[in-house]
Amino acid sequence: MAQAIAFYFIAACILGFAVLVVSTKDTVHSVLFLVMDFLFVAALYVLLGAEFLAAIQVLVYAGGIVVLYLFVVMLVNLKRPPEAHSDPHRRTMLGFLLAAAVLVEVGAIAVYGHSQPAMVPVPGAAMPVTGNTAQIGWLLYTSYLIPFEIASMLLLVAMIGAIVLAKREL
C-alpha cells in the first residue's frame, strides 16, 4: 500500500514536472523543473531498490548536467524569445500527432506485455558480492569492462570536443 502511494505520488510529480519542462516559456524555470524532475526520478530509483543509480542520478544529472544547462541558459541571455520566429514549413500539429502515435504504440506494447505470462527472474552470473553498489561495481569491472572503457573514452572525447567548441582561441 505504502509502495503504491509512493509510486503514484512520484509518478505524478515526474509527469507533472516533465510537462512543465516542455511547456514553460522561461528557459530558466524550465531548467529548474528539469532538476525537480530528475530528483523525483532518483526517488523512483530508490523505490526500485537501485540506491546507487539514485545517487548517481542526483550527482551526475542534477548536480552536473543540469548545472551545465543552467550555465548555457545564463550565458545565452536572450534578448528576444526564441519562439518569436516561426518557420512557415513547421507543422506543430504533426508533431503532436507523431507523439500521440508514439504513446499509443509504446502503451500498446506495455499492455500486450502485461497480458503475457510474467517474466521469470533471470539471475546473471553468480556474483561473489552482495548489495546493490557492490553488484554494479562487480558487473562493471568484469562482464562489462570493455563497454565501461569505451564509455570513458567517449567522455574524454566529449570533454575535448566541448573544450574545442567553447574555447575562444586555441
Added chain:
Amino acid sequence: MPITTTHYILLSAALFTIGVVGVMVRRNIIIIFMSIELILNAVNINLIAFSQQLQNGIGQVFAIFVIAVAAAEAAVGLGIILAFYRNKETVNIDEMNVMRS
C-alpha cells in the same frame, strides 16, 4: 494493488511521449535538449524496472552507460549551442537553416 513492472513501463512511456512532444513542438534548442534528457530518463526507468523484475544488475549497468552518454551529449550539444549562439545570437532551431538550399 501491487505495483508491477507494467506500471513503470507505462510511466516511462508517458515520460517518453512528453519528451517527444518537447522535441517536436518547441523551437528553443535548449528546451529540445532538455526534452531529450527526459527521453533518456524514460529509458532509464524502463531499464531499472526490468532490472528489478529480472533480479539482476545488468539493467542498472546499462542505465549507467546511458547516463555517461547523456553527459557526453550534454557537453558537446551545449558547446554547439553556445558556438551557434555566439555567431547568430539565437537559439531558435527554425533559424538554423544555413544548409537549406
Added chain:
Amino acid sequence: MIDTLVIPLLKIVIVLNATLVSVTYMVLLERKVIAWAQSRLGPMRVGPYGILQPVADAVKLMIKEDITPVRADRWVFTIAPIISMVPALIVYAVIPFGPEVKLFGRQVTLYITDINVGLLYIVSVASVGVYGIILAGYASNSKYPLLASLRASAQLISYEVAVTLTLVSVIMMAGSLSMVSIVRAQQSSHMWYAFVQPLAFLIFFIGGLAETNRAPFDLPEAEQELTGGFHTEYSGMRFALFFLAEYANMIVVSSVATTLFLGGWLRPFPNVAFLSFLDFIPSWTWFLVKSFVFLYIFIWVRATLPRYRYDQLMRLGWKVLIPLAIANLVVTGIIKVMLL
C-alpha cells in the same frame, strides 16, 4: 510502530533542531574567536558575554523588511535561498554521531539512518546546493551577484572533483560507502585515516574550505570585490537562509571530515586497552569535540589568511589539488592491492 516511526522522527527533530541551534551559535563562536584573534571582545551586549546574540540576530533578521528587487525573477529569487538551505540540512541524515547505545531500555542508534551509499548520498546532495548560489545570482538581475554566482559555481564544481577523489581513496581503504562502516573500519584497522591518508586529509580540508566558500577561498562573497557576492540583493530572512546554509555546510564538512578521517565517535586510540578509562565519556562527545576542532580551524584560518584571486584559486584546484588527489588515489590503490 515505535521503532519504525516514532524514534526516527524523534531523531530527525532532534538533529534538525540541534543543527539549527548550533548553526546560530556557530555564528557567535566565529565572531568571538575572530574578535579574540584581533584583540577585541566581540559581541558583549546581549546577555552575559553576548551569549544571547544569536537570538537577537534571529529576531532582527526575521522582522527586517524582505526586499525583492523590481526586476528580479521573483519565483527563482524566493526559492534560491531555500534550495541552498535544504541540501545543507538533509545531509545530516547519514552522519553518524555515535554507535548503538542503550537508551531507556531500548537499543537506539545515534544516527538517523545508515544507507549503503551514504558517502555518495552526501556528495550528490551537496552537489545540488550549488543551484541555490547560481539561481540567486541569476534571479537578482544584477551584475555583482551574477559575477559572484559564476565564480561560486565554477569554484564549487572544480573543488568538488578534488574532494570526491579524496573520498574515493577513503572508500578504498574502508571498502564501503556507508558512513558507519567507515568508522568501524577505522576501528578495526587500528588507525584513524588521517594518519593513513594524510594527503587526502589535507586535500579534503582545503577542498572543504573552498566548497563552503570560506576564507581564503571566499571569493563568491568577497565583500571587498563584489560587495556582498551572490546575496548582494538579499535581505531579511532570505539572506539569513543563505547565511545559515553556509554555516550548516561548514558543520557538514567538519562532521564528514571527522567521520572519514578522525574516527568519528571513536575515542583516541580505540584499541589501546589501558586507555579504556576514557570510555566513560559518551561516544557522541568525541564526535562533537573533533568536529569542534575542525570548526575552530575554519575560523582560525579566516582570521589569518588573505584571500586568493579567482585565477589563482582555479590554478590551485586544477593544477595542484586534483593531480595530487589522483596521485594519492593511484598510490592508495597500488598499496591496497600489493600489501593488503
Added chain:
Amino acid sequence: MDTPVIHHGAMFDTNELVLNMGPQHPSTHGVLRVVLRLDGEKVVDADVVIGYLHRGIEKLSENRNWTQIILLTDRMDYVAAATNNVGYCETVEKLMSLEVPRRARYVRTILCELQRIASHCLWVGTHAMDIGAMTVFLYAFRERELILDLFEEMCGARLTYNSMRIGGLPLDIPPGWDKKVLEFCTIMATKIDEYEELLTHNRIWLERTKGIGVIDGPAAVALGLSGPPLRGSGVPRDVRKDEPYAAYDEMEFDVPIGTAGDTYDRYLVRLEEFRQSLRVIRQATEGIPEGPIVGKVPRLIKPPAGETYHAIESPKGELGYFIVSDGKSTNPYRFRVRPPSFCNLQGLRTLIKGHLVADVVALIGSLDVVLGEVDR
C-alpha cells in the same frame, strides 16, 4: 546592452560587461567610482570618475582669512590632517619670509611623522582588508588609536587637529608628552614586525601582490606619481631629503626604494617608512630644543604680493601648495593644492588595465588615495 564587441580573431565574439564599481562600494576607499569594462573578469579598460566629495576647499579658501584656511586644510587628507596644516603654514611662512623657531620645527617634525605612521597604519589595514586579511586591519587600528591619543593630548582633537599656526604652534607640547611619544615608538617597533609576520612572507599575500600593477620608474615619473608609489618603482625622490622642511635637515633617516614597482614593493616601501619614521621621531623627541613656539608673527597676517609654491612629503606623496597673494586683502588671491592622492590616482587606469577585478581593489589600495584630498 550596447557594448563594443571584442574580436578574438577566432570563430566567436563576446560582449564586454560594464561594471560600475563605486561610488558606494566597500573598497573604493570612500566615494571613488571606477567604471570597469570587463572581458570575463579581465579589465579591458577603466574610467576613473572622481568628484563625489568635492567641497570646493580651494575656492572656499579664497574667501577666508589666512588663519581660517588651516582649518580647511584639515579636511583634505583627513587621515593625515597635521601634515596638511604643516604644508599650508610653511607655504604662507615662505610667502611672508617668516622665521619659525627651532622648537616649533621639531614639534612639527614629530607630528608629521606620527601622522605618517597613523596614515600608513590605516593604509596597511585597509589594503590588507581589501586583499582579505581582516586581522591586520584591527591590529593597525589598535596602534593608530595610540597615535590619536597622543594627538588628542597635544591639540584636543582626534581627527581634524587644526594643530598649526602660521609662524609656529598654537600650544606648546604638554608636560610628559615627549616621554609618551618615546614609549609609543617602543611599542610600535614591535607591532610593525607583527604586521610583517602576518603578511610579508605569506604565500597568498605574495601571490596577490607580486607582479601586480607593475610600473617602471620613468613611467611613474611621467604619470606624476609621488610618494611611496614612485619610490616603489625605484625613483629615490623624497621631499624630506631633497628639499628639507621643518627640521628634516637635522634628522638622519633613509629613503627606502623598491625595485620591481609592483604592489608588493609599494607595500615594502611603506613598511620600511614606518621604521624610518620611528627613527626620525626618536631623534626629534630626544633632541627637542627649548625656546619659543611661535616666531615673530604680525597681528594681522597679510603676506606681501607675490606667489609661491611649497611642497612637503605627506604620507601619500608630494603635497604642494601654490598660493598667490595680492598683498592687499586678508585672504589669498588664488589658492591651489597639488594633492598627492589626486596625482597618484592618475596612475590607476594604467595600472589596472589587463588585471582582474580582484586586483583592482588591491591596486586602489596600493596607491593609498584619500578621496577627501582627491576631490578637495
